[in-house]
Amino acid sequence: MNLDETLLSETIDALFAPRIANGVTPGSVVAVFDERGELALTRGFGLDRLTEDGATPDADTAFRIASCTKSFTASAALLLRDRGALVLDQAITDFVPEFCWADGSAEVPTLRQLLSMSGGLSTDDPWADRQEGLSDEEFHAVLAAGTPRDSVPGTVFRYSNLGYALVGQAIALAAGVPFIDFVTAELLEPLGLTATGFRADGRPGRTAVGHRRDVAGTWHPLPYSTHGAFSPIGGIVTTARDLACWGAWHASALTDAPQPGPLGAASRRELQQVHRTIATTRPGVEEFGYGFGLMVEKGARLGHTVSHSGGYPGFSAHLRWNAPGRFGVVAFENGTYAGVSEPTTALVDALIEHGQRAAPPTPWPETIALALAADRLITAWATDAAADALEEEVLSPNVVQDQPIAERREVVAALGVTPTDEEPALEASASPASVSWVRAAAGGRVRVRLSLAPVTPARIQTLAISHEKPAE
Structure with missing residues (x-):
């Protein structure tokens, strides 16, 4: 990367430091990574926990990444697709027969529609964020009671956590092992993501504590939720260092030199293409939509940019990479729904404007x-x-x-x-x-x-x- 570290540090400070002073979050960490997943610069602000042993977060402080988990879930689904264990156009009832529409409609969503947030389900934040510890049996009982149908499957974008919980069920059935076990054995371990998992306890190093701010401005610590049927929507706990490696691995699939790994480059590219368009007024973006577990932006000025946000009780996360510039940014905060995507997006845009944009390809x-x-x-x-x-x-x-x-x-x-x-x-x-x-x-x-x-x-x-x- 061709970065002016002084300018980069000043830009990060201007975007992130005020969030601590203004009470947006107790602490945050932001890391800029290159095409190999190596950290070019990491900056921490505030505290990872508001106790006597609190420390400034760094690249190895673990945070709950919430919906950034969805790229892991989508990768697991495509890995099984590539192995012939499932077909993306299968109906979800092939895997979860308890699913039915409350209005009795016969057409149920496919895995492809659920992965691209077009399964006909309604938007369900923040209800779903409190369902992670639900057991499979409890989840199936909820489904058997009937799910309200928002729209005809495959017609419109609706951000649905329930849809990704259903995909997690399909992954477990197709793999023959629990969802968490499959993701751990087939993705995390082969990629050497040793600081990444679905548990907050028993981890090496420091783990940030999530917080909620009350109306008086006082921060209250929140416990980590237990893993369960809704872990596929947002259950991963990881560090900026590990998530940068995950992002760079996917981003490399958009180049002529993709990094090797358990999921092939073609399938990783598939994750990063628009499968369901979304209206946008963001300047410089000419195509915007949801891929599989990732948001996708394309435009002449900003290039091909891929991202996902995460918001959970106690946490906020954002992962974003720019394919032409071959760099990315990871940012975590330990305040409930703090919206760290806003300064992270501004940082990536600033880097592009300051010359981190790739030159046009060399003519043959x-x-x-x-x-x-x-x-x-x-x-x-x-x-x-x-x-x-x-x-x-x-x-x-x-x-x-x-x-x-x-x-x-x-x-x-x-x-x-x-x-x-x-x-x-x-x-x-x-x-x-x-x-x-x-x-x-x-x-x-x-x-x-x-x-x-x-x-x-x-x-x-x-x-x-x-x-x-x-x-x-």
Whole structure:
């Protein structure tokens, strides 16, 4: 990572320190990680517990991460899918026959719909956060009484913890072992996430205590809930160091060098694509929605950003990574529903704006060679010189089919393109198969855009020439 540590520290201090002074949370920790999951900078604020032995949280202080757990649950489901133990389009009643709609509707949600928060269930915060210790038997009894149907399954986004509790039941049945045992043995242990688990007691190192603030502004410690049928929605306890490794492992699947691990890169990418769109007015975001256990944002300015928040009695968490910039941020707080996602999102946006944005991909050598040849071809058209051999050599047949060479020559003449022997300054684009450049023309400049066809040997499939508007 190319970070100015002084600027980074100042930005983190400005975003997080006031939250302690303003009574938002007793303590917090924020860690910036690189593409390998290594921590570039960690800052702690306040106290991990309001007792005499309280200390400033650090990268190895454990917190309950609440709904950030859902990416672990979704990863476990896809791991079983890849092994052929379940199918995402199976109905949930194949695994939990007790499930039924209160209105008697026959169509029940599939695992895919539950994973993408479109199972027809209603939003259930904060009710679900108090159900973690529910036994399977108690959970099945709740289901047998009938679940209110919010919408037709597969039609709209509704954030449902109940849906992920149901997915947890399916994972346990398909795996033949309890949900927690499967996640621990098949994901946490193979990835070396030794500080991650579903229990707060008996852990090495320090564990933060969650707190609730009353109307008078006094903080009260809260006990950790016990694990049970709702652990798949938010039961994991972990450190910033471990969660950074988890985030980087997933983020690496979006690159040409994915880290190895129990879940294949293709399935990890599947988690990080929009499966259910959500309306947003956030600046710079052109596509927003829920993947599988992760929120996904895409836009020209901010790039592909993946995240999830967590809020529980006593805790708030946020995990966020920017794929083009190859960095991420983990932040934890020990105040009930403190909303640590807000400063964390602001920090990631600030890092992107301060240059942690990835450069466009380097054009292929074939792209560069054909662009230079195309520039010579444009000069030939501008001087009315013959260029049959060069046209045959560099242009895909569709170029001539889409617009005859005679018309292309007319366009060059109408734009007044100036002949030149100088090589153009090529500008990279979003794809290594595309470039653009400018050329002088009568009364201004023209922009040339080129892209290659997906064939070998390489050929030009797009060659567009248009007037370049002056910069305002």
